[in-house]
Amino acid sequence: MTWLTWRQLRFPLVSVYAALAVVTALLAGTRLVGGQDPGDGEFWYSAGLFAVNGLPALLAVFWGVPMITRELEAGTHNLVWNQSVTRTRWLAVKLGIGVPAAALTAGLLSLVVTWWADPVDTSAVPERVGNFGRLMTPVVFAARGIAPVGYAAFAFVLGIAVAILLRRTVTAMAVTLVVYAAVQLAVPLAVRPHLLPPVGETVAITEANIAGIRAEEGGRGAPEALTVLAPAGAWVLTNETVDANGAVVRPLPAVVGDCLPPAAEDPRDLDLDRIHACFARLSDHGYRQHLTYQPASRFWPLQWVELALFLVLSAPVTWFCFGRLRRLS
Amino acid sequence: MTVLRARGLGKKYRRRWALTGCDLDLPAGHVTGLVGPNGAGKSTLLGLAAGMVEPSSGTIEVCGDVPGSGPAQLAKVGFVAQHTPVYANLTVAEHLRLGAHLNPGWDDALARDRIARIGLDPALPAGKLSGGQRAQLALTLGIAKRPELLLLDEPVASLDPVARREFLRDLMESVAEHGLSVVMSSHLIGDLERVCDHLVVLVDARVRITGEVEHLLATHRRLTGPRRDVDTLPADQHVVSVSHTDRQTTVLVRTEAPVLDPSWDVGELDLEDLLLAYMSNPGTGRPPLEVVR
Known part of the structure; x- marks a missing residue:
C-alpha cells in the first residue's frame, strides 16, 4: 500500500520539492544584508508572505483532494479496495504519507522565508521596517515559524474529508479552499487573541x-x-479611551479637539503650551487610554500554541474521514 | 458448502430499492451466472458480496464471514467491477507489483503467464491499453489474487470473441484446479450456457428464480394447445409466461411433476428461452386472458 501511495504521489511530490528548491535559491540570492535599503526586498517580502500563507491550501487542493477523488472518479477504488487491504488501511497510508509530506513542505518553506525575512522582522527601528508588517500582525505571524506546519496538516486532512464527502474533484477543491479560508480568517479574528491571555494596561x-x-x-x-x-x-487588540469609571468613551470629549494643532499650521509655530495644557486637562477629567495586546515576546509561545491548536483541530476531521469511509462505495 | 448466503438482503439508494428481500444460498466450487435486465440489481448484489456496498436490510455472508470485514476476508473474495477499472498512469508491470504487494496469496507466475499469453506489454501504461486489454489486466489481477470466490461484473463485455472464450477457459481451469467459486453477471447467454452450472435471475430488484441450470431446464416446460384460460392449470404448475394467438395458447410453466393434460403439446426449453421468459415477465401473478379479436 505504501508503494502504491508513493507511486501515485511521486510526481506531485517531486514537482513541489523542485519548486521549493528554486524558491530557496531565489530567496538566498535576494536576502537583505545590513545597511541595504529595505525597499529593495519588498517584492520578495510580499512574495514570501503570499507563498507561506497559500501553500497549505494549495497542498490540500492539489495533493489531498485528488488523492481521493481521482480514485473515485476513475473507479479504481473498486480495484484497490478489493485487494487484501482494508479501506481503513488504504486511507491510513494515504494520510500517513500525505500529512507529513504536506507538513514538512510547509515547514521547510516557512523556515526559508523566516530566515530570509529575519533581518526585516527583527529590525528594531520602526522606520527600517517601512511598508513591512510586524511579526505579530496576523498575516506575517501565519507566514513565519512553525505555525504553517499545523496549517498544512489541518488543510490536508480537511481536503481529504471534503473529498470523501463530495467525491468530485473540482467541487471538493473549491469547498476545501472556502472552508480553509474561513478557518484562517476566524482564527486570527476570534481565537488567536485569546490563546494566551492578552496583556491589559491603562495609561x-x-x-x-x-x-x-x-x-x-x-x-x-x-x-x-x-x-x-x-x-x-x-499585536494590539484594543486601544480605546476610557473615562474615570473605566467606561469606553466614544466619541471623545470635545476637549481633545484643542490638542490638535490647526491643520495648516507650520510645525515650528506649534503652541506647545496649549497642547500640554490640553493633555493635562484630559488627565484631570480622568480620561485614560486602555490597551490590550499580545507583546512581541509572545511570538514563539503563540506559534507553539497555534501549531498545537491546528493539530488538535485535525483530529476530529481525521476521525470524520475514517467514519465516513465505510459508507463510501 | 455455501460460499454466499443472503437472508432478506436489501439495498436502498435514496428512495429506490436496488435490491430487496434477497434470499440466496450459492454453492461453493461452482460457476453461478447472474442474469437480469439492466438495473435489476446485479451490480448491487455483487457489490454487497464484495463488501463494496453496505446492506440496508438483511444479512449477507460470504465465505463464512461478513463481506469486507478485514484483510483475511478481503483475501478470500476477488471482485472485478464493471468497466474493469485500472490505474491509467501505472504500467501493466506495476499493476502486477500492486497485486503482489497487496495480496498475501498472490500467484505471480500465473499473473505473468497470463499477461504474456494475452500479449500485453508490461512496460505499457494501463491508460494506453484498449478496453479489452484493460479488462484482461483487471481480470488477471482478480484471478492471480487466488480468491476462494471471484465476483465478476460483466467481465467479458468488452472482450472480443476469441479473448472471451480464452478467458472463460482460464476461469474454468481455475475452478477445476483450485476449487474456485465464481459468481458472474453477464448478458451473453451463450457464455453463461458454456460456463455456468448455477443461475440467479434478478428482475426488478428481486430474485425471480435461482437454481442449478440442469434442474431449471428439467423443471420448465412449454405447453402449447388450443386457446384457453391458464387459471385452469393444476396448482403445481407455476406459470412463468403466457401468450395467446387467435386459436392457440402458449404457456411456460415450472413444474416438478410431469404434465399429464393431453390437450397440451409439451415442449422442452433451452436456457435462452427460459431466461428471456423470466426477464420479460417480471410479475408473479398470472396475466389475465385478454380478448383478442
Whole structure:
C-alpha cells in the first residue's frame, strides 16, 4: 500500500520539492544584508508572505483532494479496495504519507522565508521596517515559524474529508479552499487573541505616547477616537479611551479637539503650551487610554500554541474521514 | 458448502430499492451466472458480496464471514467491477507489483503467464491499453489474487470473441484446479450456457428464480394447445409466461411433476428461452386472458 501511495504521489511530490528548491535559491540570492535599503526586498517580502500563507491550501487542493477523488472518479477504488487491504488501511497510508509530506513542505518553506525575512522582522527601528508588517500582525505571524506546519496538516486532512464527502474533484477543491479560508480568517479574528491571555494596561494620554487621532470627515467637532503607542512589535487588540469609571468613551470629549494643532499650521509655530495644557486637562477629567495586546515576546509561545491548536483541530476531521469511509462505495 | 448466503438482503439508494428481500444460498466450487435486465440489481448484489456496498436490510455472508470485514476476508473474495477499472498512469508491470504487494496469496507466475499469453506489454501504461486489454489486466489481477470466490461484473463485455472464450477457459481451469467459486453477471447467454452450472435471475430488484441450470431446464416446460384460460392449470404448475394467438395458447410453466393434460403439446426449453421468459415477465401473478379479436 505504501508503494502504491508513493507511486501515485511521486510526481506531485517531486514537482513541489523542485519548486521549493528554486524558491530557496531565489530567496538566498535576494536576502537583505545590513545597511541595504529595505525597499529593495519588498517584492520578495510580499512574495514570501503570499507563498507561506497559500501553500497549505494549495497542498490540500492539489495533493489531498485528488488523492481521493481521482480514485473515485476513475473507479479504481473498486480495484484497490478489493485487494487484501482494508479501506481503513488504504486511507491510513494515504494520510500517513500525505500529512507529513504536506507538513514538512510547509515547514521547510516557512523556515526559508523566516530566515530570509529575519533581518526585516527583527529590525528594531520602526522606520527600517517601512511598508513591512510586524511579526505579530496576523498575516506575517501565519507566514513565519512553525505555525504553517499545523496549517498544512489541518488543510490536508480537511481536503481529504471534503473529498470523501463530495467525491468530485473540482467541487471538493473549491469547498476545501472556502472552508480553509474561513478557518484562517476566524482564527486570527476570534481565537488567536485569546490563546494566551492578552496583556491589559491603562495609561495616561500624553503628547509623548499619542499615536493618532481619528476625526470625522471634515468635522470640526470632537474627534472619533485616539490611539496611543503600544509597546514595540506588539499585536494590539484594543486601544480605546476610557473615562474615570473605566467606561469606553466614544466619541471623545470635545476637549481633545484643542490638542490638535490647526491643520495648516507650520510645525515650528506649534503652541506647545496649549497642547500640554490640553493633555493635562484630559488627565484631570480622568480620561485614560486602555490597551490590550499580545507583546512581541509572545511570538514563539503563540506559534507553539497555534501549531498545537491546528493539530488538535485535525483530529476530529481525521476521525470524520475514517467514519465516513465505510459508507463510501 | 455455501460460499454466499443472503437472508432478506436489501439495498436502498435514496428512495429506490436496488435490491430487496434477497434470499440466496450459492454453492461453493461452482460457476453461478447472474442474469437480469439492466438495473435489476446485479451490480448491487455483487457489490454487497464484495463488501463494496453496505446492506440496508438483511444479512449477507460470504465465505463464512461478513463481506469486507478485514484483510483475511478481503483475501478470500476477488471482485472485478464493471468497466474493469485500472490505474491509467501505472504500467501493466506495476499493476502486477500492486497485486503482489497487496495480496498475501498472490500467484505471480500465473499473473505473468497470463499477461504474456494475452500479449500485453508490461512496460505499457494501463491508460494506453484498449478496453479489452484493460479488462484482461483487471481480470488477471482478480484471478492471480487466488480468491476462494471471484465476483465478476460483466467481465467479458468488452472482450472480443476469441479473448472471451480464452478467458472463460482460464476461469474454468481455475475452478477445476483450485476449487474456485465464481459468481458472474453477464448478458451473453451463450457464455453463461458454456460456463455456468448455477443461475440467479434478478428482475426488478428481486430474485425471480435461482437454481442449478440442469434442474431449471428439467423443471420448465412449454405447453402449447388450443386457446384457453391458464387459471385452469393444476396448482403445481407455476406459470412463468403466457401468450395467446387467435386459436392457440402458449404457456411456460415450472413444474416438478410431469404434465399429464393431453390437450397440451409439451415442449422442452433451452436456457435462452427460459431466461428471456423470466426477464420479460417480471410479475408473479398470472396475466389475465385478454380478448383478442
